[in-house]
Amino acid sequence: MTVTRIGEAVRRKEDHRFITGKGQYTDDIFRPRQAHAYFLRSPHAHARIRSIDTAEALAMPGVVAILTGKELAEDKLGDLICGWMIHDIHGQPMKMGSHPALAKEKVRYVGDHVAVVIAEQLDQAKDAAAAIAVDYDVLPAVAELAGATDSATLVHDEIPGNLAFEWHLGDAAATERAFAEARHVTTLEIVNNRLIPNAMEPRAAIGEYDSGNDAYTLWTTSQNPHVARLVLSAFVGIAPEHKLRVIAPDVGGGFGSKIFIYAEETVCAWASKRVGRPVKWTGDRSEAFLSDAHGRDHITTAELAMDERGKILGLRVKTRANMGAYLSTFASSIPTYLYAPLLSGQYDIPAIHAAVEAVYTTTAPVDAYRGAGRPEATFVIERLMEVAARELGVDPADFRKRNFVRKFPHQTPVIMAYDTGDYRASLDKAMKIADVKGFGRRRRHSARQGKLRGLGYSCYIEACGIAPSQAVGSLGAGVGLWESAEVRVNPTGNVEILTGSHSHGQGHETTFAQLVSDRLGIPIEQVTVVHGDTDKVQFGMGTYGSRSGAVGMSAIVKALDKVEAKAKKIASHLLEASVADIEFRDGQFTVAGTDRSIDFASVALNAYVAHKFPTSEIEPGLKEGAFYDPVNFTFPAGTHICEVEIDPETGKTTIASWTAVDDFGVVINPMIVEGQVHGGIAQGVGQALMEAASYDRDGQLVTGSFMDYAMPRAEDLPSFQMGFTQTRCPSNPLGIKGCGEAGAIAAPPAVINAITDALGTEAVPMPATPSTVWEVMRAFGPAARAAE
Template sequence: MGVESKDAAEVDAADILGSAIERREDPALLTGDAEYTDDIQLPRMCHVAIKRSRHAHAAIEGIDTSAAEEMDGVVDVFTAEDLDVPGKLPVGWLLDTLKQVDHPILASERVRYQGDALAVVVAEERYLAHDAVGRIEVDYDILDAVTDPADALADDAPALHDDAAGNVAFDWEIGDREATDAAFEDADHVVGLDLENQLLIPNAMEPRAAVAEYNPSENELAVHMTTQNPHLHRLLMSGVIDHPEHKLRVRAPDVGGGFGSKIHHYADEALVAIAAKRVERPVKWQATRTETYLTDAQGRGHQTHAEIAVDDDGTIQGLRVDTKANLGAYLSTFAPSVPTYLYGTLLSGQYDIPTIHCAVEGAFTNVPPVDAYRGAGRPEASFVVERLVTLAARELGEDPAEFRRQNFVREFPHETPVAVVYDSGDYEKPLDRALEMLDYEEFRERQAEAREEGRYLGVGFSAYIEACGLAPSELAGQLGAQAGLWESSLVRFHPSGTVTAYVGTSGHGQGHQTTFAQIVANELGIDYDDVEVVEGDTDEIPQGMGTYGSRSAAVGGSALVKSSEKLVEKSREIAAHQLEVASEDVEFERGEFSVTGAPDRSIHIQAVAQQSYLAHDLPEGMEPGLEATSFYDPENFVFPFGVHAAVVEVDPASGEIDFERYVAVDDVGNQINPKIVEGQIHGGVAQGVGQALYEGAEYESNGQLLTGSMQDYTVPKAVQIPSMETDSTVTPSPVNPLGVKGVGEAGTIAAPQAVVNAVCDALEPFDVDHIDMPLKAETVWRATSETTVATDGGEE
């Protein structure tokens, strides 16, 4: 059921938008021609290594760097005492109750997680730098640590920050508490659930890295780094290292995956920039995989009690959610937004729920800072809603698919009780298609027969929704964002008629070079191969807000549409002048301007481009050249949705889970490139299945990471990911010119609860109604070991 790729040359220009043309990025990535940060080699380049804390919580009694400084080939060693810059990382999202605490780029008095940076070594060779780090001696006074958010909020917990009493980072709520409590009092049934959404460690193909080069005579600093948002990193870093923003270049070479973990401003990249200025030589830092496990911002980390109120007729009346969110040792860049406005606002799911109340308490703990990871708040919300809906259907004895259908939102736009307005939707279509693909009635018959044989099959549904392209900027500001959420583009015709499109997003595997070229080629009516796309470099792009939150197509793509439209209108004026008619008498189709009623009198837009640069015969007062810039600020989020369904077989004797089917039907609005959409769904589902069955950061009581390598932290292999059967429906978004919605995080949002619901459905005869992720074999076996079930389905 997969989408077949096409060569761009095989696609008619009129059909370029919506065609599954092959990704133009792939040849370089597959042949080794791509340039990653660690591929950059500069003359006289040094290497950086960072001394990190062995302990999760300790006072620093002293740091002795003398042995490292004496080593041959060591160029520089510095600690916090040597810094003459602000050296503190900022928070990019504020809340009314937020407790802002200092986040130093080098710890000087106390370390608060294993991996906290203490000192920097600059050496002639990479391995020499690491050897020198091993010579640095640190005198610690070890303190008690806490890694669990509920434990951190307890009265007897060790205190992490003087400015955050009780380790409370914030206390936040959304919805109407009184109305929700009243709905629960009046409801016929209340179903509750305690669950944990475990901490996850990002596992991009390429660990974080940075190369910095400094020109002292011009005070110009360039940092090449693994970033998802170069302009934001430039802005934040300029303040951290006290370097003029206009003299700082941030560039993203090819980036081997991000999944949110390369949005944030870490200490390490700032330290590399400082090192380059200190030694006045290029310097490189490449994180090891062990470093990324210790220091990359982790995701999720929720402990939640949730309840759903339903009536006898199956109507949902209310939802009540209380969450303790793990924020880690410090506030990362966008950390406050993830368990609040990206979580609480999605708790209505696809359902018409009259009342909702959500309370979230953020906790400082002795783990790395926790921030956005693929989905960022939306997977956590969808997991809560879809587990509760499944349990409510079981409580009422209703079919889980039909219970969902009964409570779907049916009229759009739809305002939820938690502050968002869904732009468009048709939620029954993906459900119907998923049931058809599953042959659902036949499955239920097979399930009953299998239970008679002592085999346990289960199906789990996930009717998910996602919010993409956070907007408009005014609203984002009201919610606490310290940046606008618009996007910019510059589209430039060259005299020959080819085009370069500059856009402020920064792709790292999503296929922007392909899809953005499709958009521009379609808007201008020119060949796809005549369009080049440039992003990811602050010296090339006017401004930009980067790539995260499935925003690139909806916001960045729309900015390209707006700039292209401006080019068409200027070109229309030139064409009308040259054709000696009024501009309103000129039609534009597939790149050709023609006179209304006289199609033989025409001129192509690429010929107009040439004339614009010749400037021999332009309308009076018109400037030469043909380019346009746009800053596009959407009027609303977009809300993709869909239904995923997992079919599994569970062996209670061993706890082993085998996939029989995985069906995904997604609605992401209009699709620019269906093959890329399919690939994004596949990748997202793989990560969602990874969370459901395998992944989770685990810590000792003293804060030591137990899952510090791929030997201990299970990233699923290809053979552990189910084959996926994908399909789609199309409900265009009315809030952007492309009608697109976003797809990059859909699979990650949808998959975990589909898998957990399927396993719990299989184990219904054992009275298993919930198992916390990851559903490892031992965990499943323990859940079933207390109950034995006869082959006829009755308990023994």
């Protein structure tokens, strides 16, 4: 067993339990006497509930209880909340529609929660749910984003125009002037398609009430169990924080969708006291489609102003964002502060103005999905860059190079201060790996096979490591976005790291342990990472926004600093030297300039034995905690290049090759980082080629299962060509930038830029399914153009 260093592709510690089937996900937990919950959901997009008759259902076999909004009101439970307050263009707070965990007067989307049936067996609960008679007064749906603000139908009776808020960022007047001076303006109409996250593990929850201690335990599929506890305590009012334990055990993927506090876990926790038994709910995939928070769903008009030399003067963006029926936990921040501040991309743009309308519709709530606002921004700027270059007759790579930010720090006109980067380096390296020079030859080869070939760039930037607490507080966040860590050194010298981050695929149990191994000089096998249990771990903010490395690990570094400082003091007594003379390297405390040393484990043991140092000066034990608040966002950036081949007869697009060159600053474990990029690309390709959540005019979800919602499979993707460049992040101790969302942010414009290059028309919507590409070719292709 040896020390593992930062930068090593060490294999994952957590894998053994997963590859042997010993992972423990929420649905794998069986509590004694547990009953099963099944939610009766609204079949209508919009309806007033006249009455709910549960009499017949209550009498059915196995039924324990049936609860509705009436019981919720009896117990005075609060609404689910949105934790980010946006002030609109008039300085007024956003309009938040009431969001009870079980509907009270109205249902507002298909899948909205009407009642919960709790029964001995799940099938019995389902049987009983079918026997509940709900008298609905069906109202018109507001299913389409485009017309929602003009609709005579109001999703929330008290919110006029179905408008949650109108918001803007940037200098409108300066942007107007830039456009007035422009020699050329490129304009695009963009629809960023609505997506369904589809983590492979469906959401699940078990609520259990302990009457002896008047305390609750909630096992749930959460990316941030402490935040869930805070919301369920402080806002919903299920129990005081210290009487509610939230455990997020192994979680099978999140991608944002498991950040939020949903009706189902709220009801399971609450109902467990009412029925006096553990209440378990495991969503099936159909429920996930209906009620997981969806992602994206923007309609945007974007304009880019340039001078005669192709230098960008200004960017003007108008976006309408679909919020769905309710404002989900962080929904309001997605099309605002996680979106508009990224519109500057990698470019030096003197003036930017973004105007956003956040709109209610009778569809599932929309919130963060991998990238959350940043993919939407990147799609806008990277499509504009490609189209502008084509309109100007300039090579798209050269056009980007001409406009790259080159001096750091760089203050954009939209909040962000980029700290460091080398965008040219990533682009150059990507072009080399992708063999852009050989593209012409490959295109001719494809043409000989009757295929169309195209190449597309995406030079993305994202703001990660969210986020400095004061900064986000000033922008409306209801919480700080620091992270916590505790380092517990045990008497035998092994170490437990308690982190407020949560791992649901990202490999924290390995990378965090790798950091500790490197720093303390102990084998990685002697480090355990503990997370996901509010009874074990100090308050923490959880995992999202590619923050666990940059923020979560920085907190561990701070705690390790304290551990080392204290251990040095103890070592100085053991070695009978001055603490100033103690050096710590490779797990050994050494008196400088001598061969007198003692290893880490011995110091740990002595810390607890406490015989050999004055406990009046040094407390016994070796355990330190830290809270780390970042000083800035981090700015991962890079270039992805996609090459596609299209069969013009069927419209089918094949990804011929993919090159990703990313600058994530310091990389702790390149194997894990590359894996994160692979997965992100797959989701981005999914958005570009296959995935779309679609509601019909009546607000019925047409893509309600994997039969209609196309998920990328192995055959839909190539192997990826990967590369890194590195500029160290100056704002955190490890120099990390974050990597979790990069692929999903970079990929969609790369794909669409490649397809539009192949087809010779810009009018390609996402997803570019075979039928869509064929329709585009029919309308705008060579034959159509010749006919004009």
